[in-house]
Amino acid sequence: MAVQQRYRTRPFAPDRAAGPLAQLVLLAVLCRVVGLGPAGWLTGAAFAVGTWAALTRALRGSWLPSFGPANRVTLARATLVGGVTALVADSFARRAPVAVLVGLAAVALLLDAVDGQVARRTGTATPLGARFDMEVDAFLILVLCVYVAVPLGPWVLAIGALRYLFVAASWALPWLRAPLPPSTARKTVAAVQGVVLVAAGAGVAPRGLALGAVAGALALLVWSFGRDVGWLWRTRERAAGAGAGTPA
Numbered sequence: 001m002a003v004q005q006r007y008r009t010r011p012f013a014p015d016r017a018a019g020p021l022a023q024l025v026l027l028a029v030l031c032r033v034v035g036l037g038p039a040g041w042l043t044g045a046a047f048a049v050g051t052w053a054a055l056t057r058a059l060r061g062s063w064l065p066s067f068g069p070a071n072r073v074t075l076a077r078a079t080l081v082g083g084v085t086a087l088v089a090d091s092f093a094r095r096a097p098v099a100v101l102v103g104l105a106a107v108a109l110l111l112d113a114v115d116g117q118v119a120r121r122t123g124t125a126t127p128l129g130a131r132f133d134m135e136v137d138a139f140l141i142l143v144l145c146v147y148v149a150v151p152l153g154p155w156v157l158a159i160g161a162l163r164y165l166f167v168a169a170s171w172a173l174p175w176l177r178a179p180l181p182p183s184t185a186r187k188t189v190a191a192v193q194g195v196v197l198v199a200a201g202a203g204v205a206p207r208g209l210a211l212g213a214v215a216g217a218l219a220l221l222v223w224s225f226g227r228d229v230g231w232l233w234r235t236r237e238r239a240a241g242a243g244a245g246t247p248a
Contacts, residue, residue: 030044070116081140146160193221
């Protein structure tokens with residue numbers, strides 16, 4: 001996972017250090033409770049280091065008074081996502097503890113509704129916080145896709161890959177980088193992906209029902225991305241004109 005855009009924010013050492021430490025504690029707990037193997041440990045540790053490095057880069061040069069309560073909630077979510085990532089990596093070598101994996105993912109998804117509310121109520125919403133939240137969400141969806149793809153098929157990976165393909169396309173097509181207007185439909189579709197993937201990963205529904213639900217979630221996601229790309233295409237000239245008229 002990477003927070004790719006650089007923000008002018010201060011590197012708050014205690015906040016950055018808390019993330020990797022919490023991740024290692026969670027990995028130790030998982031090792032004791034479910035017997036986490038080497039693949040899980042290495043993957044979880046790599047996730048912790050990657051998150052710490054990304055936040056360090058993103059926070060460099062800040063003059064903000066603090067990391068902010070909402071970002072701390074997102075950091076807690078990232079720790080849970082690291083646990084899910086470790087369990088999924090370990091599942092290729094041994095049977096995954098489904099209840100623990102699904103529980104961690106479900107709590108991470110529920111907390112997604114918390115950090116935004118905390119940011120709004122405390123007046124601490126920032127571009128960094130929004131991007132951090134989005135990256136955590138995207139990576140959790142990708143990891144869940146990897147897990148669900150084993151019983152349902154590799155096509156499920158398209159759900160997790162779409163957002164990263166969009167980012168890659170924006171490197172070649174600058175008009176895709178324009179800000180999108182707020183959309184309840186977009187947020188709802190994103191939430192549906194997590195809920196459906198967690199439900200499919202739990203393995204409680206018949207395979208046919210799980211296949212249909214995940215396929216429906218993918219169709220909704222394709223529609224959502226297509227809708228946004230269409231809007232960006234229609235407004236690309238206006239956005240280019242606004243950018244050209246902005247003093248350097």
